[in-house]
Amino acid sequence: MTKTPKGRALGSALRQARQDRDLTVRTLAARLGRDPGVLSRWETGERTPKPEQVAQILTSLGVHGEQYEEIIQLTYGANDANWVATTLPAQRQQLAAYVDFEQNATKILEVSPLLIPGLLQTSDYIRVIMTQAEVPAGELAARVAVRIGRRDVITRNAPAQYVALIGEAALRQRLGGREVMIEQIRHLLEMARRPNIDLRVFPFDSGWHPALEGPFHLIETGEGTVVHLENRKSALFLHENSDVRTYRRAAEKVLEAAMNQAESVKLIRYIAKSLEKDDER
Structure with a gap:
């Protein structure tokens, strides 16, 4: 799937949220019980996670309030033209x-x-x-x-x-x-x-x-x-x-x-x- 600008922005926001908490991809993946490769592809925008998957990541990272809402909004229409x-x-x-x-x-x-x-x-x-x-x-x-x-x-x-x-x-x-x-x-x-x-x-x-x-x-x-x-x-x-x-x-x-x-x-x-x-x- 071709990276879309919005999908890329979503991946960048997820990566930044993880890095702000000094976690590696492997550490976060283990915490979520997910494949690190999948998480990595989400962060690069090669694949787009579902809203509930993004919510799980953000909850695990302790992201809340306005930042949480803004990142969740990026998941809607992330693959649109x-x-x-x-x-x-x-x-x-x-x-x-x-x-x-x-x-x-x-x-x-x-x-x-x-x-x-x-x-x-x-x-x-x-x-x-x-x-x-x-x-x-x-x-x-x-x-x-x-x-x-x-x-x-x-x-x-x-x-x-x-x-x-x-x-x-x-x-x-x-x-x-x-x-x-x-x-x-x-x-x-x-x-x-x-x-x-x-x-x-x-x-x-x-x-x-x-x-x-x-x-x-x-x-x-x-x-x-x-x-x-x-x-x-x-x-x-x-x-x-x-x-x-x-x-x-x-x-x-x-x-x-x-x-x-x-x-x-x-x-x-x-x-x-x-x-x-x-x-x-």
């Missing part, structure tokens, strides 16, 4: 799964028509977005830190290949004022020098293409490819081959509409100089 997250707890679980996929990625393609892609955002740019999105003050610093930490996937040794398809609108939309945008644009130019990053801009005059329907991500890992979509109130994972093919074709059309990297860097540099001149006036 897609995973829609509409509640705050589900969105937190899905974000954890997204970060897990991202950190294990070999290639990431991000289409972002209106905002600078998340992996290329500066801390001040992130803070402006999250403040305007009314992230609670007590969570702001932690969320900014998490997003900055996610950059590691494209800056570490043996980084993932990263294709960023950015709308010209994202470069010209002034979030946080000129200083924030000047820093952000300069950061894009610096990141574009990395050999694993392919940064492309689709200009205003590029006509219709699928990016105008909204942003999306394609994340490739050694275990397959997933698509991630999100809006203000919900997020969606897709992993079926037919869905992945649809978004691959969409990405190809956006690539056709975009400028090549050299032309893109030239435009970004022009926008940076325009911002700097405005700042001097």
Whole structure:
């Protein structure tokens, strides 16, 4: 059975609950009277346990309250073709799964028509977005830190290949004022020098293409490819081959509409100089 994003998230939650209590798979399996191999496959997402089996594990581990309920909820629809997250707890679980996929990625393609892609955002740019999105003050610093930490996937040794398809609108939309945008644009130019990053801009005059329907991500890992979509109130994972093919074709059309990297860097540099001149006036 192919691992699903939700099944993988369930397995990760079970593994974390076990590790938090310093138990090995064999120790927990002996306590439950189960085969360690079965428990291991549940934790990797290769197999999906039933709700009553998850309840047995959590009870044995002493997990209760909100954490218990959130993990139990992951068992429902874990093998479905897609995973829609509409509640705050589900969105937190899905974000954890997204970060897990991202950190294990070999290639990431991000289409972002209106905002600078998340992996290329500066801390001040992130803070402006999250403040305007009314992230609670007590969570702001932690969320900014998490997003900055996610950059590691494209800056570490043996980084993932990263294709960023950015709308010209994202470069010209002034979030946080000129200083924030000047820093952000300069950061894009610096990141574009990395050999694993392919940064492309689709200009205003590029006509219709699928990016105008909204942003999306394609994340490739050694275990397959997933698509991630999100809006203000919900997020969606897709992993079926037919869905992945649809978004691959969409990405190809956006690539056709975009400028090549050299032309893109030239435009970004022009926008940076325009911002700097405005700042001097």
